[in-house]
Amino acid sequence: MKESAFLLTSDNISRQDRHVIKVLQFFGVPSCNLTAAELVFAKVAADSTAKGVRVLCSTEAALQFIEDWEQKPDYKQWWMKHVHSAFIYPADDTGSLQKLARILTGDDLLVIDGANSGAGDFVVSNQLENFSGVMTGIRVTATKANFDANRVLNVAKGKSTNIISLGHAAAFLKIEFKGVPVFLSTSKPIDIEAELTSQNFDVRDHFLSAVPVVLYIKWAFAETCWRAPETNACLVIDDPLLKPTHGFVNFRELLSLMKRHKFSTNIAFIPWNWRRSTSEVARLFRENPEQYSVSVHGCDHIRAEFGSSNQQRLYWKAQKALDRMNRHESITGIHHDRVMVFPQGIFSEAAMNALKRTDLIAAVNNDIVCVGPHRRAVAIYELWDTAVMGYSNFPIFTRRYPWEGIENFAFDALLGKPAIIVIHHDYCSDHCSRLISFIERLNALKPPLTWQSLGEVVLRSCRQRELSQLEVEVEMYGTELRLENRSERSKRYLVRRRECEPSAIREIRNGSGPIAWNFLNGHVSFEIVLGPGESKTVGIKFHELAGNGRNGDNLPVRLKTMLRRYLSEMRDNYVTPAKLKFTGSR
Numbered sequence: 085m086k087e088s089a090f091l092l093t094s095d096n097i098s099r100q101d102r103h104v105i106k107v108l109q110f111f112g113v114p115s116c117n118l119t120a121a122e123l124v125f126a127k128v129a130a131d132s133t134a135k136g137v138r139v140l141c142s143t144e145a146a147l148q149f150i151e152d153w154e155q156k157p158d159y160k161q162w163w164m165k166h167v168h169s170a171f172i173y174p175a176d177d178t179g180s181l182q183k184l185a186r187i188l189t190g191d192d193l194l195v196i197d198g199a200n201s202g203a204g205d206f207v208v209s210n211q212l213e214n215f216s217g218v219m220t221g222i223r224v225t226a227t228k229a230n231f232d233a234n235r236v237l238n239v240a241k242g243k244s245t246n247i248i249s250l251g252h253a254a255a256f257l258k259i260e261f262k263g264v265p266v267f268l269s270t271s272k273p274i275d276i277e278a279e280l281t282s283q284n285f286d287v288r289d290h291f292l293s294a295v296p297v298v299l300y301i302k303w304a305f306a307e308t309c310w311r312a313p314e315t316n317a318c319l320v321i322d323d324p325l326l327k328p329t330h331g332f333v334n335f336r337e338l339l340s341l342m343k344r345h346k347f348s349t350n351i352a353f354i355p356w357n358w359r360r361s362t363s364e365v366a367r368l369f370r371e372n373p374e375q376y377s378v379s380v381h382g383c384d385h386i387r388a389e390f391g392s393s394n395q396q397r398l399y400w401k402a403q404k405a406l407d408r409m410n411r412h413e414s415i416t417g418i419h420h421d422r423v424m425v426f427p428q429g430i431f432s433e434a435a436m437n438a439l440k441r442t443d444l445i446a447a448v449n450n451d452i453v454c455v456g457p458h459r460r461a462v463a464i465y466e467l468w469d470t471a472v473m474g475y476s477n478f479p480i481f482t483r484r485y486p487w488e489g490i491e492n493f494a495f496d497a498l499l500g501k502p503a504i505i506v507i508h509h510d511y512c513s514d515h516c517s518r519l520i521s522f523i524e525r526l527n528a529l530k531p532p533l534t535w536q537s538l539g540e541v542v543l544r545s546c547r548q549r550e551l552s553q554l555e556v557e558v559e560m561y562g563t564e565l566r567l568e569n570r571s572e573r574s575k576r577y578l579v580r581r582r583e584c585e586p587s588a589i590r591e592i593r594n595g596s597g598p599i600a601w602n603f604l605n606g607h608v609s610f611e612i613v614l615g616p617g618e619s620k621t622v623g624i625k626f627h628e629l630a631g632n633g634r635n636g637d638n639l640p641v642r643l644k645t646m647l648r649r650y651l652s653e654m655r656d657n658y659v660t661p662a663k664l665k666f667t668g669s670r
Contacts, residue, residue, distance in 0.1 A: 100176075144176075370418060383405035390402075402424070543566040546559055593623050
């Protein structure tokens with residue numbers, strides 16, 4: 085049977101309790117709220133599962149429960165017999181944390197200190213790799229946001245293991261208490277429904293409020309919670325022409341590095357350049373599809389070209405981009421990934437609905453807040469998801485720069501998100517030594533990344549969980565999904581995907597033709613049976629948009645676009661290298 089989650093509360097559910105419930109729901113883990121007085125119900129529930137109960141509670145609720153052991157011995161017996169593990173987080177009453185920590189560790193001299201930025205980095209222990217997973221060994225230079233409200237424990241004795249340390253103190257630790265592993269966090273859990281205050285989620289600003297609760301849930305509910313089948317990765321370089329060199333990118337040199345250090349690169353290709361690729365580089369791409377791929381980078385790559393509110397115009401732009409990419413493919417033989425990378429990261433909500441009606445399967449972007457007069461608020465949980473689905477349910481897969489830190493890529497992998505790295509040509513100015521150093525750190529993560537083309541990253545990105553040995557529930561994100569049955573028996577896949585406009589769907593297809601689908605509670609759903617080792621690609625096709633959006637495509641606009649493209653290339657190939665050489669930073 086699946087793991088069971090009990091949220092042990094005081095008389096009233098606290099704000100912190102609600103935050104934990106939201107994180108459990110995000111990972112698909114059902115929970116039951118109860119007070120210590122409802123122990124009889126808990127015993128019945130515990131007896132019904134062979135997995136053991138996972139208890140989550142505040143320090144205040146844990147204290148109340150433990151202090152009642154003297155008058156109610158059944159409480160202690162239930163704990164020792166039925167509890168698999170416990171995750172405990174601070175209550176509003178700050179004194180309860182120190183009191184409980186002293187009881188759990190048996191250290192009457194234990195003290196709580198404020199987190200001191202001078203003590204060094206937060207470090208995730210490498211002693212509990214089975215628990216910490218991909219976060220094992222991660223170091224984070226904490227920002228001010230981490231110190232304002234956080235505390236650390238100085239434990240002098242007792243059977244405890246620091247999971248997250250700051251110097252010699254613990255910010256998150258494991259304690260064996262009455263035969264049960266207890267995971268004690270010194271920071272209140274994150275509210276994932278809070279509005280995002282930046283263009284992407286940065287775990288460095290929420291390290292102690294986010295990492296402990298996610299680590300525990302992913303470990304304690306490994307068979308219940310949503311998970312990614314694998315962590316796919318791809319490096320994306322924006323803008324280069326497919327010529328032997330572009331700026332500091334040398335395509336032969338880069339290919340040699342990819343083969344040596346085991347990674348893949350996608351070129352976000354500007355469709356306007358469809359006639360300008362050289363045969364030499366085209367052959368390089370055709371002969372090395374496991375290393376090189378291209379995606380769609382805007383259309384003309386003019387500023388904010390996908391930031392308008394004119395949906396017909398945006399649809400025409402997207403179709404024109406795809407037409408150019410098809411022409412490029414017919415000339416060069418280079419297959420393109422049907423993934424849009426927005427120029428300057430700018431997009432509107434209208435653009436997302438327009439792209440949804442084309443053959444594009446997803447967008448990849450650094451920023452997830454749209455432009456326009458009616459910007460929607462984006463919550464943290466939307467960034468934790470495999471892809472952001474809040475814009476007409478057309479997915480945005482987020483990408484990051486290397487300087488956002490290995491810790492952000494590791495946390496993304498913990499959440500089940502793919503690792504999509506973005507750079508521009510100038511990041512290769514040292515013959516890619518910075519890049520290779522970062523790639524090696526990424527490849528050292530456990531479990532290891534699976535490097536793919538950008539299109540394959542999108543096609544294979546989903547989250548799933550086993551309902552039984554023969555049934556798997558799958559959450560789909562892109563408008564296409566590649567399912568693969570890696571087991572030795574046939575399985576039925578119950579696939580669902582969020583959709584706000586089911587009337588826009590023309591059909592859903594697998595490799596052999598249209599398949600039946602249903603719509604309920606904001607999701608389309610369908611089923612696929614795969615034999616052992618079998619894989620299939622399923623896709624959702626939408627009706628085209630009516631109307632003509634070509635207005636404004638005149639000669640002056642074309643000339644301006646051409647001038648912009650040539651000036652950009654001059655900047656990349658001559659101006660930027662000259663500046664770096666002059667400053668000595670090359």
